[in-house]
Amino acid sequence: MAGLFKRLAHADKKHTVLICRGTGCQSSKSDKIQAALEQEVAQLGLSDKVKIKSTGCHGFCQRGPIVVVEPEDIFYTHVKVEDAQPIVRLHLRDGQVIDGLLYHDPLTTEVVPRYHDIPFYKKQQRLILRNCGHINPENIQDYLDTGGYQALRNVLRMSPDEVISEVKRAGLRGRGGAGFSTGQKWQFCHDSPGSQKYMICNADEGDPGAFMDRSTMEGDPHTVIEGMIIAAYAIGASQGYFYVRAEYPLAIKRLRIALQQAREQGLIGEHILDSDFSFDITIKEGAGAFVCGEETALMASIEGRRGMPRPRPPFPAQSGLWSKPTNINNVKTLASIPVIFTRGADWYSSIGTEKSRGTAVFALTGKIANSGLVEIPMGTTLRKIIYDIGGGIPDGKSFKAAQTGGPSGGCLPADLLDLPADYESLTKAGSIMGSGGLVIMDESTCIVDIARYFLAFTQSESCGKCVPCRLGTRQMLKILEDITKGKGRPGDIDLLVKLAGSVKSSALCGLGQTAPNPVLTSIRYFRDEYEAHINQHKCPAGVCQGLA
């Protein structure tokens, strides 16, 4: 495979070079690479033949910095600043692809030069992430050129009731984790009496291990904005809020720019596209509280209060932000909306399973060969995601567990690899779909430690309002810490299960209600690991310090 230079037919054709400027590649100085490319292009006098464009995240950060050359669809990985010169000279000027920068498939060790041939991408169905990596998120024209805001135009010709019916027909369910029918949710808010209504986009992607929302907002902010305007139209809201966590400064910046540009184009603000519908959006930043991903805590935060949830009913659709009817949707849910209104609800509902329609985005991370964002139709098996797309477990290790749903979910063992990824199947197995985090573990990961890790997380993020969450998870954590330190006692597993049951049934909000899930699933599927820790003072994965 050494030194294969491919000669290309149209060496003097016009090229577009896409540099990923997402957080991941940015951390590897992709801005410097872009500058170097621009300089080199200018120096060689190729400015009229080469267009250099920043794009958002491709969702394959592990291979970054990523540079894509159009129209040949060449995908360069691990690009460094020094590679700028060869790319411009050898590829753009001389038409030679640089082999050393191409993608190498970890399974077959084959070199795959074309973006769309790469199995990681080929096997995905990118709807939510359709534009990520292909357009400049800071230029609305790119979005418009791909047919952006056409969905909005279509919607403005319909009545809000028709819009809601269409979403219901498409079968879209909330991608934030709860999986509630989006159309039905919009219906509730639409039906609530009151002239002042609010629309909120929940961009507080707090699940550790999830970065789908971040990539979407950084790579294609307009698709989310468009979805939000459509949602606002359907429910009758005049004011909208993006609640973005503070840890995503780049996403906030891109959203600001996008909103500004959309305003200039008359797509947000008074009389959108010369219609009677007026709607504007403000960005609110989170301040470091995972619990603010919960609807009522999020609204409290927007109101300038401590982010402490409140009991429901009343639901936000009836009484939400400042007691007015409010609808809250996740970034990925809103990003799916324009697709529904351009390709049609029938087309959308043909993807996925009967109960879980459309596509879902997973953040595939951990012990996996191809780590990144994977968008697949609902119902795709975990095996396909992990092995066909993810490339399996590297370094010759074997699969131990797949964790879905973040701190609210659970670890699924190898014999559940053929489980379809949809709401019901995952819930039945004891986990949840969640926001879409999918962390892969091999034999060097201790499941008890993972359960302890998640419980420590929920404990530190607990708002403290209700006794089950504040104190119940604390007791459970103490027991788990004892177990991982070799101080576990017989009966601890049963005590954990009992406490978990009480916490689950009596906690005030989703954080507390789902905090015991990692513990319960890990006990369900990996009880032997617990027993090894408690009875033999052994950690089979060799992780827990002080244990054999």
Next chain:
Amino acid sequence: MRGERSDLIAILQEVQSRVGYLPEEAMQRVAEHVGVPESEVYGVATFYSQFRLTPGGKSTIRVCQGTACHVQGGAIILKAIEDELGVGPGGTTPDGNFTLETVACLGACALSPNMTVDDEVYGQLTPEKSLDILNEIAERG
């Protein structure tokens, strides 16, 4: 001229971004401006992890403790930095250069383990790499 209650968090964030932390007098003034009791401003400031009530170091290191980073050895990175700087999470080095904090997830999971120093993200860390980065920053001054 009064402020709106819903701007409270944004105001506190702005104050902190300028001063580096939330001084007591500033919070008093904010309470006055927004028209809420001081105890409520204090309650809000102590609820969110982002806010600090004591001054921090010149640079803030945030070591990611997210799931992917944890699985890829985030705890080892944290320990290495703790040992090197001699402070734990929440602490500031005696020379005032660094404040060490942990953060739940930076969203750069495919490049785990991660950390940020101020606004720069550093991925695919090893203990040695993370210490090199800190030394470089300290030298830069």
Next chain:
Amino acid sequence: MVVRTDSPQINQVRRTALELMLTEHPNACLTCHRREYCGPYDICLRNVAVTERCVVCPNNGHCELQNVARYIKLDDIRLPYKHKGLPIKTDDPLFIRDYNLCILCARCVRMCQEVRGVGAVDLAYRGFQSIVSTAFDRPLIDSGCKFCGACVEICPTGALLDKGAEGLTEAEREAFLVPCKHVCPLGIDVPRYVRFIAERKFVDALAVIAEKTPFPLICGTVCHHPCEIKCRRGEVNESIAIRTLKRFVAERAPTGGVRRIKLIPPSGKRVAIVGAGPAGLTAAYYLARLCGHSVTVFEELPEAGGMLRYGIPEYRLPKKALDSEISLLIDSGIEIRTNIKVHSLDELFTQGYDAVFLALGAHRGTKLGVEGENSPGVIDGVTFLRNVSLGKKVNVGAKVAVVGGGNVAMDGARTALRLGAKEVTIIYRRTIAEMPASPEEVEGAQEEGINMVFLANPVRINQQNSRLQVTCIRMELGEPDASGRRRPVPIRGSEFTMDFDVVIAAIGQVPDIPEQFSLETGRGNTLQVDVETLATNKQGVFAGGDVVTGPATVTEAMAAGKKAAISIDRFLGGGGNISETLAAPEEASPCLGMEENFGYKPRQQICSLEISERIKNFAQVELGFNEEEALYEAKRCLRCDLRLQIGKPKAAPVGEQLEEILASYAR
């Protein structure tokens, strides 16, 4: 929709929730069979540490946590308790805050923020680290706290407690928490009228006062204000000037403005009252207006008032004010016959009176008991003051000595000054700290330049030409006597002399009771009466005021008048009900609102005449409050009564009670 509140699953959840709470809160009291019955010296069966406060916990026996535990029949606790080691705040006035007992129910936060509108505390931090805290953990007084005590009232555990309220019964607790109302001899609803003043409802304020006394202005001028001494604001910084507020209302909204509507049909009974002082006039009012009896008051002196007119000088209680209050009595049909001395009680009964109330007061000055006390120029205090009030010309000369330390002494000294004395000296056998006179009177005397010689007592008076040579002996304080004050002991050989023109002896008074009355007397020549009924040993004859207690205060005499009215009415066959409602009942708004530096606001200074202006004449020295000052002062009130409006949580029904409820739902 069916709502189940009692299923095994729900009870399991309740149990677990309570057990979790108890991992943070001492709970030996819940599982020990002794529980609230442990005595202070009992040995603890379980070797419980002091930090678990079972027996020393003031809430033991009426703790809501205990109620819940009993309701769900908690009999054993599996998760261990660990003492939190958090601070116990005892430096704030009035309240103790023990973080170790807080279960984070946040009722106090909701009460302070949402109900009271103050927001001194809020939840701080997050999750397991949460606490209820003031901003930056500052003291309460620096956090906008208004010390209304609502948070303490609703705290279900002992985390918030009232300082000094340990072991009080329910009734004692109310008296402890709202001391002003309970220590007032007349039982005036102080917090209520102060609140009305703060709300600028001056007529309503007057109505509240008038419900308990016919003499609001007199009380507001000369009452010895036991309420102010007990006022809980005094623990925060300075007590409320309650008396002056009362005076403000009485002057601002004249008593005539309060419409007393209760119409009582005449009873046909006649009551004779001997003495038109505060006790007599008060009894007269109630017996006539609220009991329907025909009342005649016999007064020996030319005008009604008793000590109010003939004891308290003009510069303290102007006669004009006194006249206006008494005139209302006369307007309501009470007959006052002055210049008549009653010699025989039987005579009164013969004349057709059905009962007699003796309110003779104590007007006979105690003799000094020294050689030369009968020299010309040596006057007894009450006689001196009476003569001045009668308009008689009294010559005080240039140098006056006043022996004594009570209000009569102060009144005598300051009156002498106003009559032209150049130098007035008070001689008192103890120190200033033990003087029984009101602090304001002592201060007034000092401000007016009256000398005070302490720890000295006259032993002999010699007449030298037209001057009096008073030989005094120095004293030192020894062991306490019956009144609790240290007994003065003469120092041998320490005699010294001072020259005066006039010596006023104001060392005490005793009642002057005609022997013909044939009544039982006791110590200090006072009348012996039944404590409850004020009845003397003679059927139909009652007594109250100074004649029973010895020299006391105006308000106490008035209270005795009320007590006598009740008793006499009952004696005459009535119900003894002298209560009247003059201010429509209403519930106070629970919202207090934020106020900057509330706890630091000092007491409003009471305007007085310039010192140079005072001694020239008998003009009233204290000028009272104007409206602005009254509003300011009234708003300083802590509203201690407001917390009693908060309803008590219903105790969970257990046992029989519960069975009854369930039975009523059985099909």
